[in-house]
Amino acid sequence: MRTAEMTTAGLLALFSLYLMWISGAPPAWNPSAPRFANIGMIEGEGPGSGFWPFWLSLVMFLCCLWIGWNGWRRKSGPSRQEGPFLDAHSWRTVILVGGGVVGFWGLIYVLGFYGAIFVFMTYYMLVIGRHSLGLTLAIATALPVVSFFFFDVAMRIVLPKGYLEPLFIPLYAVFL
Amino acid sequence: MDIVVALMQGIAVALEPMNLGLAILGVVVGLFVGAMPGLGSVNGVAILLPFTFVIQSMTGSPTSPMIFLAAIYYGAMYGGAISSITLGIPGASTAVATTFDGRPLALKGQADKALVTAAVASFAGGTISNILFTAFAPPLASVALKFGDPEIFALMLLAFATFIGLGGDDIPKTIFSICLGLVLATVGFDIVSGEPRLIFFEMTGFMNGIRFLVLAIGVYGIAEMLWTIHSTRSGDTGMAQVDVSARRIWQNIKEFPEAWRGTLIGSALGFFVGILPAAGATPGSLMSYGVAKMTSRKPETYGKGSIDGVAAPESANNSASTGAMLPMMTLGIPGSPTTAVLLAGMVIWGLQPGPLLFSEQPDFVWPLVGSFYISNVIALLVNLAFIPLFLWMLRMPFTILAPIIFVLSLVGVYAAYQNMFDVGLMVMVGLAAFFLRVLDYPLAPAVLAIVLGPIAEPKLRQSLLFSDGDFTIFLTRPIAGPITVIALVLLLLPLFKLIRNKLRKPAAVAD
Secondary structure: OHHHHHHHHHHHHHHHHHHHHHHOOOOOOOOOOOOOOOOOEEOOOEEOOOHHHHHHHHHHHHHHHHHHHHHHOOOOHHHHOOOOOOOHHHHHHHHHHHHHHHHHHHHHHHHHHHHHHHHHHHHHHHHHOOOOHHHHHHHHHHHHHHHHHHHHHHOOOOOOOHHHHHHHHHHHHHHO | OHHHHHHHHHHHHHOOHHHHHHHHHHHHHHHHHHHOOOOOHHHHHHHHHHHHHHHHHHHOOOHHHHHHHHHHHHHHHHHHHHHHHHOOOOOOHHHHHHHHHHHHHHHOOOHHHHHHHHHHHHHHHHHHHHHHHHHHHHHHHHHHHOOOHHHHHHHHHHHHHHHHHHHOOOHHHHHHHHHHHHHHOOOEEOOOOOOEEOOHHHOHHHHHOOOHHHHHHHHHHHHHHHHHHHHOOOOOOOHHHOOOOHHHHHHHHHOHHHHHHHHHHHHHHHHHHHOOOOOOHHHHHHHHHHHHHHOOOOHHHOOOOOHHHHHHHHHHHHHHHHHHHHHHHHOOOOOOHHHHHHHHHHHHOOOOOOOOHHHHOHHHHHHHHHHHHHHHHHHHHHHHHHHHHHHHHHOOOHHHHHHHHHHHHHHHHHHHHOOHHHHHHHHHHHHHHHHHHHOOOOOHHHHHHHHHHHHHHHHHHHHHHHOOOOOOHHHHOOOHHHHHHHHHHHHHHHHHHHHHHHHHHHHHHHO
16 A cells, blocks of 8 residues: 555656646747746746646656655654555456446447446446346446436437437427 | 615515416426536526527516426435436536535445435525625625725635545645646647647647546446445445435424534635626635635545535525626626526616616516525425435445446436537546546545636736735735735644644654
8 A cells, every 4th residue: 555655656756847837838920939938927928828737737747756755754644554555356356347438339329328337237237236137237227217207308418329310310200 | 775675575576477488387397407427507598598588478578487496406406416416426516516525424324314415505505695696786786896806816715625524634635636727627728829839749639628527427327336336245225225215305494403613614705706707606616615615623524424614615605696697787797607698688678777777677576585484495305306216226236327427427428518529638637537536546536626717817817917026916905915825824823733743743752
């Protein structure tokens, strides 16, 4: 856990440096302007566009050093714990559940929201929840149907349909 | 006395069958729109604005459509707490602070108590603010006008100072979290210079900025759910043990006085912050939570299911929603996005908001003010009536509820911004936030900072432009000065404690 604490602090420190670097980027319409010209006061304009993010990123960087130092001295909560960062159960959870959510997001591009909801609910309830096929199919079908009537019909927020779009055209004719 | 008579006449008009029916319909619609992650009062009011023209043509008066819209606004403010408590996802920024203690209460099997407290606190906040609105509308409007850029920034600084207490004991992680939220809020176009900023890896999706719901739903919808699944290995989250009965709801109502402190703080602070232009209900609810925690005798219970931690933000966001009506009606300045839509409606119906509205349009103003009181009572009753339905959701096995929450998280973000880039970003933020959560990084301050950052940064820059770069502007102005000093003291308080502990330790060792 201590190694994870210090490694994360290091990665976040690098991210803070990256934020500082891009905060000082010259504007697109004047690429020849010197980097970091916008992080201070500009005559007649007040603080530049990089003022707020640059100095806050510097504070983030200093905090990362502080967190790393606390980790080194075993002064923070996680650095005092002896166990691993994540055990086998936790990794399995992250992969099955987190991976499922990432897959759901990817499927939206192909099947649209409603098709992806059906597949994701079926996957989650059958594989992770180990529910019966009947209950799984009932909920996996009902949720997209209710969502369609709430979002597309009642709220007029048209969710992406992906390659299933042609199936919805008759519904549009009736409800929209 | 004139005010009381005018208010009574206004309430009588608001109680006419047509207006009463519209208020009930508006509250119910608002409640369900507000309860849906990604949708808030502004969605409800904006989507139903065209419908109000039909109402106006039926009644011939702008009062009835305005009563309808105001009722949606009220209902949505009540509804925001529902997804925060039952699902752990703050559907709107105004309900973020409700998640901090509402969710732990739900996890302890006390979701009914949290929902009843939220409803009654919202009612109390709404009623107190209505009374303040009725009695002091014109003088308070002039106070609000005295809040310029330095004063609003000082107020934001005070809000940030109260966040330090929200992050637990690890000070560097809390400060990191606040700064991360503030920096992420700057991604996209700089509204002062028009320059694109912090466009990561030159991905055009970041041009739109990192929006509040992307971070909030990522943290609370994805990361928190992963955390719950990871930490409750048996799969039993305790939420299934909620008992739903009228008797238990009544019992919870009787126990509400336990939350008087949070309710009073939220009602007063929420109203005051709500009347300030550009502030609105979100800073009001966040500050109320922070102040309630700081002044509590048991601050350690906050974040673990404190009833005051639910009452303070809920009373505040309702109080602020009435407060935000004040600058809209008396000055023509909307205090929040929702009041901006309401203002647009008033202008379309031929009304001229401003200092003369109360004297020139009493037939419009007082029935509307009267409807605030009526809508508040209706919202309480409707909310209490629907509590069994909301709790029924929690009786579902967690392996059904969890995927539904994931679905609502993704759909909610898409519904709010209609952009698939934001949906993907939210998923990535959620996964990253889970790993940070394992290492005890407090992420609530980052979520709060991304809400207040877009208000604070322009105010700071405009103040410094005005003062020619002189930071003492925040100390020398009569209103900004005391607020800044209090904020600085609060910000430095953890440092003082750290030094005091360091000094005590060697002394204890020497003894």
